Amino acid sequence: MKIRRFSAAAFAAALLIPGLTACNGTGTGEAGASASPTVSGSIAPSGTPGSSDAKQALLNSTNAIREGNFKFSMTAAGSTAEGQVHEPSQSAQMRMTIGDPSSDLMMKLDLIHMKPDSYVKVELGGKAASSIPGVQKLNLGKYQHLDQTRIKGNRALGFDFDQLDPAGSAVLTQGITEVRQTGEGAYAGTVDVSKAAQAGSLDPAVITALGAQAKTVPFTAKVDPQGRLSEMVLQVPAAGQSAAQDIKITYTDYGNATAAQKPPADQVVEAPPEFYNLFN
Numbered sequence: 001m002k003i004r005r006f007s008a009a010a011f012a013a014a015l016l017i018p019g020l021t022a023c024n025g026t027g028t029g030e031a032g033a034s035a036s037p038t039v040s041g042s043i044a045p046s047g048t049p050g051s052s053d054a055k056q057a058l059l060n061s062t063n064a065i066r067e068g069n070f071k072f073s074m075t076a077a078g079s080t081a082e083g084q085v086h087e088p089s090q091s092a093q094m095r096m097t098i099g100d101p102s103s104d105l106m107m108k109l110d111l112i113h114m115k116p117d118s119y120v121k122v123e124l125g126g127k128a129a130s131s132i133p134g135v136q137k138l139n140l141g142k143y144q145h146l147d148q149t150r151i152k153g154n155r156a157l158g159f160d161f162d163q164l165d166p167a168g169s170a171v172l173t174q175g176i177t178e179v180r181q182t183g184e185g186a187y188a189g190t191v192d193v194s195k196a197a198q199a200g201s202l203d204p205a206v207i208t209a210l211g212a213q214a215k216t217v218p219f220t221a222k223v224d225p226q227g228r229l230s231e232m233v234l235q236v237p238a239a240g241q242s243a244a245q246d247i248k249i250t251y252t253d254y255g256n257a258t259a260a261q262k263p264p265a266d267q268v269v270e271a272p273p274e275f276y277n278l279f280n
Helices: 007-012 051-061 063-067 169-174 205-214 272-279
Strands: 069-076 079-086 090-098 106-114 117-125 143-145 176-183 185-192 217-223 229-236 244-250 268-270
Touching: 007 069, 051 079, 051 169, 051 176, 051 185, 063 069, 063 169, 169 229, 176 205, 176 217, 205 217
Parallel strands: 143 268
Antiparallel strands: 069 079, 069 244, 079 090, 090 106, 106 117, 117 143, 176 185, 185 217, 217 229, 229 244
């Protein structure tokens, strides 16, 4: 099996789209075990009475994210990501897992960003991990300090404190085409994900593979009592080599996240060339 490099775009997408880099042998993911119910019933197109209020509520629900003080999680078949953003201290931490020990390739990353420094702890596993060039220099059990000039603009490794939401929910809500309120703080509808390639939670290649379906991807959303987005679930149809799946994004602890902690000096080494080669 050929082990391909983890490009920035492919890795960022692989956080939520399985089968792209986890090399699970089949090239397809499995639908999420906790799939949300399919949207059903009459959903008012944008512009009909009541729908504009529902869409505006969801647009407003992302305002608090821009304050940069929250915890988040993102899950899909075969991959997870969770972490916290703390803009007041210009810090963030993210833990990501793609695949599992039974996969051809499993990767775990623990990323810490403390502007201007970034650190990552890598764990590579799976049946094909030994085929990765320089793997013995990557599985060190320590944090690797990253050269900022080599990760600038890299969505997989860098963090832009001018764009604080790793999932890009504000972009997603702007693409809503149909929506209705289904209960207290609960909504359902469809979103045009072809307008959300920069969201960070969808792989542009999968959006392309969806074709016309990309314009009507079902979603559900919830807001907390303060009207802040707490959950968004995209029900992505099968496309290309990716099976149908749910992509779930959650936000918690608005205003109560804490600053990331810098790794102890004796647990830090400089990232070797092999690390950058893996992601470029």
